[in-house]
Amino acid sequence: MIISIVYDSGYGHTKKIAEAVAKGAKQIEGADVNIIHIGEEEYPWETLEKSDAIIFGSPTYNGSISAKLKTFFEASTRAAWMDFKWRNKITAGFTNSGAYSGDKLNSLITMALFAAQHGMVWVGLDLHPANPDNPLPTKDLNNLGSWLGAMAHSLNDSPEVTPGESDLKTAEYLGKRVAGITSRFIK
Amino acid sequence: MIISIVYDSGYGHTKKIAEAVAKGAKQIEGADVNIIHIGEEEYPWETLEKSDAIIFGSPTYNGSISAKLKTFFEASTRAAWMDFKWRNKITAGFTNSGAYSGDKLNSLITMALFAAQHGMVWVGLDLHPANPDNPLPTKDLNNLGSWLGAMAHSLNDSPEVTPGESDLKTAEYLGKRVAGITSRFIK
Amino acid sequence: MIISIVYDSGYGHTKKIAEAVAKGAKQIEGADVNIIHIGEEEYPWETLEKSDAIIFGSPTYNGSISAKLKTFFEASTRAAWMDFKWRNKITAGFTNSGAYSGDKLNSLITMALFAAQHGMVWVGLDLHPANPDNPLPTKDLNNLGSWLGAMAHSLNDSPEVTPGESDLKTAEYLGKRVAGITSRFIK
Amino acid sequence: MIISIVYDSGYGHTKKIAEAVAKGAKQIEGADVNIIHIGEEEYPWETLEKSDAIIFGSPTYNGSISAKLKTFFEASTRAAWMDFKWRNKITAGFTNSGAYSGDKLNSLITMALFAAQHGMVWVGLDLHPANPDNPLPTKDLNNLGSWLGAMAHSLNDSPEVTPGESDLKTAEYLGKRVAGITSRFIK
Numbered sequence: 092m093i094i095s096i097v098y099d100s101g102y103g104h105t106k107k108i109a110e111a112v113a114k115g116a117k118q119i120e121g122a123d124v125n126i127i128h129i130g131e132e133e134y135p136w137e138t139l140e141k142s143d144a145i146i147f148g149s150p151t152y153n154g155s156i157s158a159k160l161k162t163f164f165e166a167s168t169r170a171a172w173m174d175f176k177w178r179n180k181i182t183a184g185f186t187n188s189g190a191y192s193g194d195k196l197n198s199l200i201t202m203a204l205f206a207a208q209h210g211m212v213w214v215g216l217d218l219h220p221a222n223p224d225n226p227l228p229t230k231d232l233n234n235l236g237s238w239l240g241a242m243a244h245s246l247n248d249s250p251e252v253t254p255g256e257s258d259l260k261t262a263e264y265l266g267k268r269v270a271g272i273t274s275r276f277i278k
Numbered sequence: 279m280i281i282s283i284v285y286d287s288g289y290g291h292t293k294k295i296a297e298a299v300a301k302g303a304k305q306i307e308g309a310d311v312n313i314i315h316i317g318e319e320e321y322p323w324e325t326l327e328k329s330d331a332i333i334f335g336s337p338t339y340n341g342s343i344s345a346k347l348k349t350f351f352e353a354s355t356r357a358a359w360m361d362f363k364w365r366n367k368i369t370a371g372f373t374n375s376g377a378y379s380g381d382k383l384n385s386l387i388t389m390a391l392f393a394a395q396h397g398m399v400w401v402g403l404d405l406h407p408a409n410p411d412n413p414l415p416t417k418d419l420n421n422l423g424s425w426l427g428a429m430a431h432s433l434n435d436s437p438e439v440t441p442g443e444s445d446l447k448t449a450e451y452l453g454k455r456v457a458g459i460t461s462r463f464i465k
Numbered sequence: 466m467i468i469s470i471v472y473d474s475g476y477g478h479t480k481k482i483a484e485a486v487a488k489g490a491k492q493i494e495g496a497d498v499n500i501i502h503i504g505e506e507e508y509p510w511e512t513l514e515k516s517d518a519i520i521f522g523s524p525t526y527n528g529s530i531s532a533k534l535k536t537f538f539e540a541s542t543r544a545a546w547m548d549f550k551w552r553n554k555i556t557a558g559f560t561n562s563g564a565y566s567g568d569k570l571n572s573l574i575t576m577a578l579f580a581a582q583h584g585m586v587w588v589g590l591d592l593h594p595a596n597p598d599n600p601l602p603t604k605d606l607n608n609l610g611s612w613l614g615a616m617a618h619s620l621n622d623s624p625e626v627t628p629g630e631s632d633l634k635t636a637e638y639l640g641k642r643v644a645g646i647t648s649r650f651i652k
Numbered sequence: 653m654i655i656s657i658v659y660d661s662g663y664g665h666t667k668k669i670a671e672a673v674a675k676g677a678k679q680i681e682g683a684d685v686n687i688i689h690i691g692e693e694e695y696p697w698e699t700l701e702k703s704d705a706i707i708f709g710s711p712t713y714n715g716s717i718s719a720k721l722k723t724f725f726e727a728s729t730r731a732a733w734m735d736f737k738w739r740n741k742i743t744a745g746f747t748n749s750g751a752y753s754g755d756k757l758n759s760l761i762t763m764a765l766f767a768a769q770h771g772m773v774w775v776g777l778d779l780h781p782a783n784p785d786n787p788l789p790t791k792d793l794n795n796l797g798s799w800l801g802a803m804a805h806s807l808n809d810s811p812e813v814t815p816g817e818s819d820l821k822t823a824e825y826l827g828k829r830v831a832g833i834t835s836r837f838i839k
Contacts, residue, residue, distance in 0.1 A: 152725075152726050152729070153722075153725040153726055153728070153729060153733075153766050153769060154612075154725075154762060154765035154766045154768075154769055155716060155717070155722065155725075155762045155765070155766070156716070156722075157722070157726070158719045158720075158722040158723040158725075158726055159719075161714075161716065161717075161718070161719040161722050162719040164713075164714040164715075164716075164719075165713050165714055165718070165719055167714070168713070168714060172714075175404055178404045179404070179459070188610070189594060189596075189610070190594035190595075190607075190609065190610020190611075191565040191566060191608065191609045191610055192565060192566040192567075192569060192570065192609040192610050192611050192616055193594060193609075193610035193611075194570060194610075194611075194612070194613075194765050194769070195566060195570075196566065196568060196569075196570040196571060197570060197761065197762060197765055200387055200758065201715060201716045201758060201762070203390060203400070203426070204425065204426055204715035204716070204755050204758055205714050205715045205716070207400075207402035207403070207425035207426045207715075208402075208425040208714060208715055208755070209404075210402070210403070210404025210405075210425075211402075212399060212400070212401055212459065213390070213394075213399070213400040213401075213402075214399055214400075215394035215395075215397070215398075215400075216394070216397070217362055217365045217366070217396075217397025218397075220563060220564035220567060221564075222563075222620070222621075233564075234565070235564065235565045235566040235567075236562070236563070236564020236565055236566050236567035236568075237564075237566050237567070237568075238391065238394040238395040238397075238528075238568070239390070239391055239394045239568075242566055246596070247596075272366065272399065275463065276462065276463055278465065339538075339539050339542070340535075340538040340539055340541070340542060340546075340579050340582060341538075341575060341578035341579045341581075341582055341799075342529060342530070342535065342538075342575045342578070342579070343529070343535075344535070344539070345532045345533075345535040345536040345538075345539055346532075348527075348529065348530075348531070348532040348535050349532040351526075351527040351528075351529075351532075352526050352527055352531070352532055354527070355526070355527060359527075375797070376781060376783075376797070377781035377782075377794075377796065377797020377798075378752040378753060378795065378796045378797055379752060379753040379754075379756060379757065379796040379797050379798050379803055380781060380796075380797035380798070381578050381582070381757060381797075381798075381799070381800075382753060382757075383753065383755060383756075383757040383758060384574065384575060384578055384757060387571065388528060388529045388571060388575070391528035391529070391568050391571055392527050392528045392529070394528075395527060395528055395568070407750060407751035407754060408751075409750075409807070409808075420751075421752070422751065422752045422753040422754075423749070423750070423751020423752055423753050423754035423755075424751075424753050424754075424755075425715075425755070426755075429753055433783070434783075549778055552778045553778070553833065574761055577764060577774070577800070578799065578800055581774075581776035581777070581799035581800045582776075582799040583778075584776070584777070584778025584779075584799075585776075586773060586774070586775055586833065587764070587768075587773065587774040587775075587776075588773055588774075589768035589769075589771070589772075589774075590768070590771070591736055591739045591740070591770075591771025592771075612765065612768040612769040612771075613764065613765055613768040646740070646773065649837065650836065650837055652839065
């Protein structure tokens with residue numbers, strides 16, 4: 092089972108989330124996880140075609156996904172969409188920005204619309220929003236209250252400082268969940 | 279395998295689409311299909327809990343799903359969401375309005391966000407947009423060009439007249455696709 | 466200058482925000498402010514037709530505006546939309562939910578689409594997201610990071626406790642901003 | 653009164669719509685209209701800062717605005733957003749794609765969210781959807797049924813052929829409407 096995580100990251104915050112998603116995915120037996128940082132190499136179309144799941148990640152800049160991730164989306168038209176090479180792959184998304192809400196939802200929606208165009212199957216988060224009164228583990232997960240995908244919040248500081256513990260654990264949960272559903276789906 | 283179609287319909291146009299979705303779902307072996315017209319009976323929570331897939335349908339009124347379907351959504355908070363009774367069910371959506379585009383996308387997005395809150399797994403359309411130059415069958419399917427779910431277009435006339443052939447065939451395709459993926463997923 | 470605030474509130478949290486918006490609007494000279502709690506009275510179509518600005522507010526339930534506000538939206542089709550009685554009125558929106566992000570953006574988008582259908586002119590927030598390093602007053606305003614409209618966050622407690630100070634001040638800012646722009650526009 | 657139209661166009665279809673918007677804007681007395689094709693020159697920040705209205709246009713590719721327009725959006729963070737240089741400017745949007753609906757709404761929403769972040773004031777279309785039974789002129793305008801902004805539909809052919817007459821007239825109407833409202837607003 093191959094899980095690929097395709098993401099862009101401007102200053103390293105989204106990269107940290109991508110790594111947390113990967114950590115979660117690896118917890119499912121048989122998961123072979125690729126982390127692909129868009130722009131650092133050729134787009135790996137063959138790896139993506141062989142993947143059972145592709146998870147997209149992006150900072151939210153100016154109310155939507157980054158231009159770099161969008162450039163990759165556009166390149167996928169010829170490389171994958173024309174022949175529906177990603178049809179029925181499991182997919183999900185995550186995003187980060189410098190505000191608790193901050194139009195992040197529009198980035199996740201934009202990813203979900205893109206994935207739907209490819210005929211992919213979208214998985215979100217089955218988590219109540221974080222609340223001190225919740226039973227564990229949802230007490231601490233899903234701090235921002237997001238379901239379509241995982242959201243994280245970073246300040247203008249080092250990725251060592253933000254995103255915080257809850258956001259990283261939520262991303263890890265998403266990765267594990269996607270790998271688990273993929274495992275069930277490809278049997 | 280139980281597939282439930284939960285929809286609202288003001289004048290019968292969306293009802294016709296719901297029936298087309300059901301017709302498609304029944305083409306998959308083993309599919310037991312329920313059509314639930316919201317508001318005509320008690321909300322069938324037990325049937326929904328037993329369902330392997332739940333497909334949502336609504337007219338697009340004033341830029342979003344109907345208040346009647348939204349009322350059902352709100353009732354699901356206690357009936358299903360608190361305990362994640364719909365977790366990992368397959369889901370999809372369809373909508374109809376009196377314009378080719380007509381903010382229908384917002385209705386589908388609103389359904390997808392609702393379904394994600396329930397931890398459901400969203401399936402869209404793996405179809406190129408209709409075009410005379412397309413190879414069959416996508417020559418005639420997906421006339422409006424929608425992927426997150428199925429869209430249909432009706433005029434202020436009898437449901438006998440609109441939605442048209444392509445929209446109904448697209449809805450049928452969606453039903454079959456959802457049932458097929460559900461069948462694969464629950465094995 | 467007449468400013469009307471049309472809102473729904475389930476447990477009183479959104480009502481508090483509506484009052485904060487009203488407080489802000491009244492700070493502009495000549496502003497006559499109506500607060501209309503949907504469902505407590507007949508829909509006041511005449512007041513709305515005479516208004517120079519209409520601001521919409523709703524809790525975010527299940528990923529979108531409340532069914533009660535949506536019911537009002539649907540009633541406006543005959544009462545106002547057919548003859549574009551709200552054409553060119555200034556408009557804005559606010560929403561509240563029990564999570565920092567919590568799909569609130571979809572509620573604001575749904576309001577903005579509705580308002581656009583009516584030919585209204587949409588005003589959002591010209592505020593940087595809250596940050597301790599910001600110059601005043603944006604240090605404390607816009608805590609959740611929203612621009613299309615004002616967002617607030619409440620817990621399952623008394624409206625006396627949440628929404629918090631920043632969210633209420635942000636709502637007040639929105640009211641003042643809408644009234645100020647309306648004042649400029651109707652001259 | 654300065655109206656600027658900032659757009660991207662891949663094959664010339666969106667360019668034709670931009671020209672129709674400009675044609676409409678010029679019908680308002682005193683309107684000085686700039687058409688800015690993103691990517692063909694340096695981003696004209698000074699012209700934009702002096703503009704009373706900025707209208708955004710983009711093809712819808714893969715479910716959202718083009719990466720080229722998004723790159724411009726991101727550049728505006730330092731050039732305009734930090735100091736709210738576009739605060740209270742009138743704004744609007746248009747988009748084109750190869751399907752009647754085709755996720756175009758997400759492009760318009762993405763533009764509206766971006767504009768809201770800049771503190772701009774959004775104007776849409778006050779038009780009923782096209783219908784043979786409508787009174788003129790809305791009989792022929794707004795063929796696709798869009799309000800947040802103007803939508804157009806093009807095939808894979810020459811921009812001489814598509815977008816069609818109704819879409820171009822609708823774009824022209826939007827340009828005139830934005831210029832008219834801007835004229836009223838800046839007095």
